[in-house]
Amino acid sequence: MIGTLVLSGCVTTPRASGAGQGGTVIASGSSTVEPITSLVAEDFAAITDGFDYQVDGPGTGDGFALFCDGATDISDASRPIKEEEAAACEENGINYVELKIAVDGISVITSTANDAVDCLSFLDLYALLGPESQGLDNWSAADDLAGELAAELGDEYGAAHTPYPDAALEVTAPGEESGTYDSFIELVIEDIADTRGEDAVARADYTASADDNVIVEGISGSGTSLGWVGFAFYDENSDVLRSIEVDGGDGCVAPTAETIASNEYPIARDLFIYVNTDRAADNQALADFIDYYLSDEGIALVEEADYVSLTPEALEETRAVWEGR
Amino acid sequence: MAARSETLTARDAVARRLRAGGTDWRSWLLEGALLLSLLVALGILFVLVGDVLIKAFPLLAERPLDFLTSTVSARAERAGIIQAIIGSITITLIVAVLAIPIGVGAAIYLEEYARDTRLARFIRTNIRNLAGVPAIVYGLLGLAVFSTALGLGSVLLAGGLTLAVLVLPIVVITTSEALTAVPDAIREAAFGVGATRWETIRSHVLPYAAPGIFTGTILSLGRAFGETAPLLMVGAIAGTFSFVGAPWEQLGEGYTTLPTIVYHWAGYPQAEFRALGAAAIVVLLGVILLVNATAIVLRNRYDRKW
Secondary structure, eight states: OHHHHHHHHHHHSOSSOSTTOOEEEEEEEOTTTHHHHHHHHHHHHHHSTTEEEEEOOSOHHHHHHHHTTTOOSEEEESSOOOHHHHHHHHHTTOOEEEEEEEEEEEEEEEETTOOSOOEEEHHHHHHHHSGGGTTOOBGGGGHHHHHHHHHHHTTTTOOOOOSOOSSBOEEEEEOTTSHHHHHHIIIIIHHHHHHHTOOSOOOSSSEEESOHHHHHHHHHTOTTEEEEEEHHHHHHTTTTEEEOEEESSSOEEOOOHHHHHTTOSSSEEEEEEEEEHHHHHHOHHHHHHHHHHHSHHHHTHHHHTTOBOOOHHHHHHHHHHHHTO | OHHHHHHHHHHHHHHHHHHHTTTOHHHHHHHHHHHHHHHHHHHHHHHHHHHHHHHHHHHHHHOHHHHHHSOOOSSGGGOOOHHHHHHHHHHHHHHHHHHHHHHHHHHHIIIIISOOOHHHHHHHHHHHHHHTSOHHHHHHHHIIIIIIISOOOSSHHHHHHHHHHHHHHHHHHHHHHHHHTSOHHHHHHHHHTTOOHHHHIIIIIHHHHHHHHHHHHHHHHHHHHHOOHHHHHTTOOSSEEOOOOOHHHHTTSOOOOHHHHHHHHHTOSSHHHHHHHHHHHHHHHHHHHHHHHHHHHHHHHHOOOO
């Protein structure tokens, strides 16, 4: 009972109103976005008296479940809201805006000891990691599949970089529960799998982990490894990891902050925050917090958290969405 | 007296036999294998603890007090564990206040009062099974019962109640074992001089069972202190929050605990957070060591021989 009173008290009624005044903001959702929201909340709390915040990171899906239940003010997300999640929000009368705040590249990685492969196209990635690669335990074993794909699909998804080296193919990558897995499948595998009449999934026989640092360990520990992680994890570990350039049909591009921001690098996903607009109307602290989040000062923290900033045009668009809520 | 000197003689005989069998290769082999097991166990422990200490040392040397008194933060250089310390201690206190009296009481009833019926045996077996249920199941139970049905939400009290339920079977089992270890002769002697059942339990059975009960309950508190998975289900925050308050103020608020923080920091890309995680592990290990040492001291203090 204590809990209900205190908690619902926190969520629904601002402790004080007026710009720059105190109040409480509760955010949950993607653990990828959590560091950005945490940094913004900390800095906003430092300049605002009596501002209380709570930023949790159980995952994008769990975050939306809480958000559409009315338990949180902000939902961090590493993918757009799904139809069934949006339906749940609508059912509970939760109105929200979607604000794009940053870009995260997905790096295809191998160990620094592997210098046989420099660039892979979507076609190669499908041949090595897609549903039909099941059971291939040597890079060169995927040669035939890649040749077949190239003959069928041509250069639409980039050229096949065959022949692959004759070396053991050891795949370590995020597990199915991870948003990084979903993004990779959606951006790289799905279209080719649809054309081929296959399910849009990764091969099932790889070492999966929900912990990106475990994936980094696995990839760096084998000289012939292959996998993918969020750009921040590659960037922080570039002494033991080598990123493979990716060809999405327009030539090989290495993942850097610049190529990801400009959309030149083909495997990039947007990061979002969803804000409950009714709460923002009632709770001045929440509105002020989002204003600060989207200010030059706030949005600069995206880079401190090792993600890639939006282009100025995209940022203006996000600000317009917020202003027009 | 006669019986005693006979045992001594038998013991001497065994000792002589053992000294004489020094070249028995089977004994050497067994001794070697057992020693190897010990070294493997200790080796793994040393590697793990050593690794954590090495990673944690620079941070703990640089800002030991600051680390203990700062709030959780997404900036490694100012992140600390004060909220996790308060959260862990408060949760352990809730567990102690709830699980120990209920668990010890249930065990005393089962062992001293309940008749040895089919039902009593059924209950006993089930309590043992409950102790083997994975912790995450208790997390789901806590989420359904305390957070949702009772409407507590994602607050510390819900976490404390969940862990109290989690360790309850362990407290019952260890207390039951301590009670059954008290020889029946002690009870019979008390009854023989006209003591009531209550007097027998209070003045004879409980004092003899105390060391076992203390050890069991304190170790179960250590277990509660180290749990992560069920707490994540009932709202422990793997992130940051601003609230810092005394334990009683924390009851109805969002919370985190030491193992939750370790889990959270392990997921960050930056290496500095791994040092922070290691430092939090050192604090966690220190507290658990302290808890276990208390258990040993209490056991020795109340230890009796018969």
